[in-house]
Amino acid sequence: MIRLVDVSKEFKTKDTKIKAADRINLEIKDGEIFGIIGFSGAGKSTLVRCINLLERPTEGKVYLDDLELTSASKKELLKARRNIGMIFQQFNLLEQKSVIENICYPLLISGVRKKEALTRARQMLELVELTEKENSYPSQLSGGQKQRVAIARALATNPKYLLCDEATSALDPLTTRNILELLETINKKLGVTIVVITHELKVVEQICDRVAVMSNGKIEEEGKVEEIFLSPKSETGRKLVLPDSNSGAAPTRDYLRIVFDGQSSFEPVFANLISELGIKLNILGANTEDIGGKAYGQLLIERPDESNVKKVRDYLDKTKVSFEEVFVSKEVISA
Amino acid sequence: MNIKIINLLITGIGETFYMVVASTVISYILGIPLGVLVYATDKNGICQNSFVNRIVGLVINLVRSVPFLILLVAILPFTRAIVGTTIGSSASVVPLVVAATPFVARMVEASLKEVNHGVVEAAQAMGSTGWQIISKVLVPEAKPSLLVGMTIAFTTILGYSAMAGFVGGGGLGAIAVNYGYYRYQTKVMLITVALLVLIVQIFQEGGLKLASYIDKRIKR
Numbered sequence A: 001m002i003r004l005v006d007v008s009k010e011f012k013t014k015d016t017k018i019k020a021a022d023r024i025n026l027e028i029k030d031g032e033i034f035g036i037i038g039f040s041g042a043g044k045s046t047l048v049r050c051i052n053l054l055e056r057p058t059e060g061k062v063y064l065d066d067l068e069l070t071s072a073s074k075k076e077l078l079k080a081r082r083n084i085g086m087i088f089q090q091f092n093l094l095e096q097k098s099v100i101e102n103i104c105y106p107l108l109i110s111g112v113r114k115k116e117a118l119t120r121a122r123q124m125l126e127l128v129e130l131t132e133k134e135n136s137y138p139s140q141l142s143g144g145q146k147q148r149v150a151i152a153r154a155l156a157t158n159p160k161y162l163l164c165d166e167a168t169s170a171l172d173p174l175t176t177r178n179i180l181e182l183l184e185t186i187n188k189k190l191g192v193t194i195v196v197i198t199h200e201l202k203v204v205e206q207i208c209d210r211v212a213v214m215s216n217g218k219i220e221e222e223g224k225v226e227e228i229f230l231s232p233k234s235e236t237g238r239k240l241v242l243p244d245s246n247s248g249a250a251p252t253r254d255y256l257r258i259v260f261d262g263q264s265s266f267e268p269v270f271a272n273l274i275s276e277l278g279i280k281l282n283i284l285g286a287n288t289e290d291i292g293g294k295a296y297g298q299l300l301i302e303r304p305d306e307s308n309v310k311k312v313r314d315y316l317d318k319t320k321v322s323f324e325e326v327f328v329s330k331e332v333i334s335a
Numbered sequence B: 001m002n003i004k005i006i007n008l009l010i011t012g013i014g015e016t017f018y019m020v021v022a023s024t025v026i027s028y029i030l031g032i033p034l035g036v037l038v039y040a041t042d043k044n045g046i047c048q049n050s051f052v053n054r055i056v057g058l059v060i061n062l063v064r065s066v067p068f069l070i071l072l073v074a075i076l077p078f079t080r081a082i083v084g085t086t087i088g089s090s091a092s093v094v095p096l097v098v099a100a101t102p103f104v105a106r107m108v109e110a111s112l113k114e115v116n117h118g119v120v121e122a123a124q125a126m127g128s129t130g131w132q133i134i135s136k137v138l139v140p141e142a143k144p145s146l147l148v149g150m151t152i153a154f155t156t157i158l159g160y161s162a163m164a165g166f167v168g169g170g171g172l173g174a175i176a177v178n179y180g181y182y183r184y185q186t187k188v189m190l191i192t193v194a195l196l197v198l199i200v201q202i203f204q205e206g207g208l209k210l211a212s213y214i215d216k217r218i219k220r
């Protein structure tokens, strides 16, 4: 379990002070994949770096299981860090060392003998499916392959926790999906607790169990991914989930938001709705993805007149599809 | 040109090599720890210590700002205390090392600064101690750049060694001064200059080639 209690981090620059993390309270349970999402500058990296004390909080306490890291001795901290793997957006591999040497590094510094380290490193390479690249150098690998090596390296010492700071942000969508699948496997098979930092909703959707929405150094809301995706309560949450009203992509009329959060993608929900109710519905926008036979995303349809809204509502309730009514006129007034 | 001069030049080359190689090696033995110290104690470094950083930085800058010829003369008593004489190639090594060490320290510091900070951070996140980061991450990652620095240091020391020839040091510099300057034998002087140029070329080229050969960031 990772527990943050009233953690704050203040950066002092020449003339200003920035509170990058502001009285954060968070509990990450063993075995879960926890997401931290927010826009750039929200303080996500700062927060995750406070967990392994790469950044020392100016206030508050950080606990790893029963150990309070913020008051641990240097030796205890180093030992604790070996129990927390970390991967980064820019991979951060040792560029003058080969793939296998990179994976051996954390083992060798923790006193494992060379021969055993090599055996273990090869097992890790197998896990990330890169055995043929054992003797390559990072410069000879693609971004996705580099991240796989970074994952193998982070997990070589068999840590209980893995922190991922924008681990897929430098990768294309397909590679992103592969890496996320790998992370999911690691979570399921090895039982590693994973903390995922991202600004992309689809990353959270695909692998996280719970998520915290962050903005201005504060956690605005926190909960199960389905809940937040279905009905985001905080302003940042709504900005992330609802279509962006600044980009012009958002509907200007009232609409219904039908949310797909993992139903079978083989079921034609929308087509059934229309044919069964026999009403004409106008699609305003759609953003859905099929991930492993499951549908994720949302479908926006123009709000029909009141009697038809009721029909749609009843039908969706009956088929257990989540939806939300969004009133644009009201939002404009409140904004 | 007679045999005597040829022998003289051969001895000169040998002495120059001895002086320059010995000085480079010793100033690296002293300069690497010094450079690492300045790098590590800098703000945001791996063991910040602004007091140590300022003191060491000040000493380095002080020595570096003294012109070599003046330094050479100023530390004559020190030189005599160490090698017992102030004349000859061995005596030149002392001022060369004193002048080159701070220079080397700055070169080492610059090379270490080139190492991507993210890599250092990743090593910290894996629970590396400060010493492990220095010995297993920073120095190996900076190796190609350190090697380039070394070729630059070598040529600079070679230039200094010729100056040492003016005040009783040995090597090609002394020959150029004794024959070209005091005896007006321009030909001998030109030959020594050509030899110096050749040595610089060989080391410069060789050093850079080797640096790029060992650099794994270059795709091949």
Ligand SMILES: Nc1ncnc2c1ncn2[C@@H]1O[C@H](COP(=O)(O)OP(=O)(O)OP(=O)(O)O)[C@@H](O)[C@H]1O
Residues within 6 Å of the ligand: A011, A012, A013, A018, A019, A020, A038, A039, A040, A041, A042, A043, A044, A045, A046, A047, A199
């Ligand atoms: N070392 C530092 N010194 C001063 N300010 C900093 C430092 N690190 C971060 N900040 C500031 O803290 C705030 C949060 O930064 P942080 O990197 O945690 O954001 P982020 O949510 O990770 O953003 P991104 O998605 O762009 O990575 C920013 O305003 C940033 O400028």
Ligand SMILES: [Mg+2]
Residues within 6 Å of the ligand: A044, A045, A046, A165, A166
């Ligand atoms: Mg960040």
